[in-house]
Amino acid sequence: MKFYTSVGPNPRVVKLFMAEKGIEIPEITVDLRGGENRRAPYNVEVNPAGQTPALELDDGGFLCEVTAICEYLDERFPDRTLIGSTPEERANTRMWTRRIDLKICEPLTNGFRFAEGLPLFEQRLRCLPEAAEGLKATAQDGIKWLDPLIAGRGYVAGDTLSLADIMLFAFLDFGASVGQPIDPANTNILGWYERMKSRPSATAS
Structure with missing residues (x-):
């Protein structure tokens, strides 16, 4: 491969x-x-x-x-699955991954593409600069929505690390570097983010 x-x-x-x-x-x-x-x-x-x-x-x-x-x-490579070992676990991971993608990752990324990233992307895809601020706000709304839902959890989809955590971390870390940081009011997300950031994989990637 x-x-x-x-x-x-x-x-x-x-x-x-x-x-x-x-x-x-x-x-x-x-x-x-x-x-x-x-x-x-x-x-x-x-x-x-x-x-x-x-x-x-x-x-x-x-x-x-x-x-x-x-x-x-x-x-x-089925050792240490990050999707799930049972149909129920896999469905749960896919559910949370999809929610994160739609509510946070997509609007965050397009908010960047249509604003700070516009010089790079305007000749490559249809860009809507007038929508940039609204998309950034939509991503923040998604983060605010998720924050209470992960209270008391070790990870987004439950007690074990999954693809949902990995996707959310990659995009929130990107957002922090392009002017879309996590609102400090989202204390559950911030705590989770710091735990993810301290994992060896964060440095390795």
């Missing part, structure tokens, strides 16, 4: 996931800032959506979505 990576929170989700599972896969760095992901051969042979990351499989096929890549790796 080969892992096509770049800057940004999406590739970091997979890097965190692999670090937590102790998986090492040879990496190929894609020049995102230079637009390598938006031209051939990458957007023809690897990912027609022109996005990173991507995982090249042993049979020459490609997986190109973060959750699909992580679920595949969890099944391929």
Whole structure:
């Protein structure tokens, strides 16, 4: 296998996931800032959506979505699952991962793309600068919504680390670096964030 990576929170989700599972896969760095992901051969042979990351499989096929890549790796390397060992656990992880993606990750990322990241993205995809502040506020609303729901929990989906935690951490850490920090009023999220930040995987990724 080969892992096509770049800057940004999406590739970091997979890097965190692999670090937590102790998986090492040879990496190929894609020049995102230079637009390598938006031209051939990458957007023809690897990912027609022109996005990173991507995982090249042993049979020459490609997986190109973060959750699909992580679920595949969890099944391929089943020791210490980060998705779940039972149908109920897997469904719970997928539920929380989906909620986090829709309520926090997507609006946070687009808020950046349409504002601070506009010079990089305006020639690559449809950007709505007028929506940037509203999207950033929507992401903060999502964080505020999640904060009381994780009170008393070790992790987002329960008592064990899962893909939901990894995805949330990668995007909140990215947000902190692009002017979208966590509101200090969200004390449960802040405590969780500091615990995640102290994990070896955070440094390794």
